[in-house]
Amino acid sequence: MVLVLRFSHVFFGALWVGMMAFQTFFLMPALAEAGPDSGKLMAALMRRRIPVIMPIVALITLVSGFWLFQRLSGGAAAGLMRTAMGLAFGSGGLAALLAFLLGIVVMRPAMLRSIAVAASLATASPEERATLAAELQRLRARGAMTGWVVMILLLYALGAMSVARYL
Numbered sequence: 001m002v003l004v005l006r007f008s009h010v011f012f013g014a015l016w017v018g019m020m021a022f023q024t025f026f027l028m029p030a031l032a033e034a035g036p037d038s039g040k041l042m043a044a045l046m047r048r049r050i051p052v053i054m055p056i057v058a059l060i061t062l063v064s065g066f067w068l069f070q071r072l073s074g075g076a077a078a079g080l081m082r083t084a085m086g087l088a089f090g091s092g093g094l095a096a097l098l099a100f101l102l103g104i105v106v107m108r109p110a111m112l113r114s115i116a117v118a119a120s121l122a123t124a125s126p127e128e129r130a131t132l133a134a135e136l137q138r139l140r141a142r143g144a145m146t147g148w149v150v151m152i153l154l155l156y157a158l159g160a161m162s163v164a165r166y167l
Ligand code: HEM
Pocket: 006, 009, 010, 013, 014, 016, 017, 061, 062, 064, 065, 066, 067, 068, 069, 070, 072, 089, 090, 092, 093, 094, 096, 097, 154, 157, 158, 161, 162, 163, 164, 165
């Protein structure tokens, strides 16, 4: 059982941080540079169900992580948190949980809305275009800004997890 837990945790944790790093450091800046052409790429990403896959990958990491933490503490989480190792696993876990919540509550809706606005931009009248373009820019800025916060939290979690055992 512990093998399955550890495998799921490290495997999906790596995928979560890796996908998010690609999105934050490469995809978002590239989409911003592409301007109006970015709509097609966003639609193609949607067809590959990225807004569904990412939360599932994150959830598997979170559930297995809290389960492993519970197992490691033998039911005494407060005691484990008083050790340097426990503090690193615990604070890293908390950072990952915060990253997940921010992603679901702020980033995901901004991304979905910006895809809808980008799609309607193609058929909008010239008067509507300026308003829609401004909204698109605002949504993208919010998504990118939150993306950076999520990324920093995830990098903290990854860093803390990778050294926790040796503290
Ligand atoms: C970004 C998300 C996460 C990533 C990338 C990640 C990564 C890792 C890695 C690479 C390890 C192996 C460390 C080692 O064996 O020395 C690990 C172990 C561990 N992680 Fe995470 N983790 C994440 C989220 C979480 C969360 C949310 C928790 C919940 C508290 C958590 C709790 C643990 C625990 C307790 C272990 C030790 C497991 C054991 O006893 O072998 N992790 N994690």
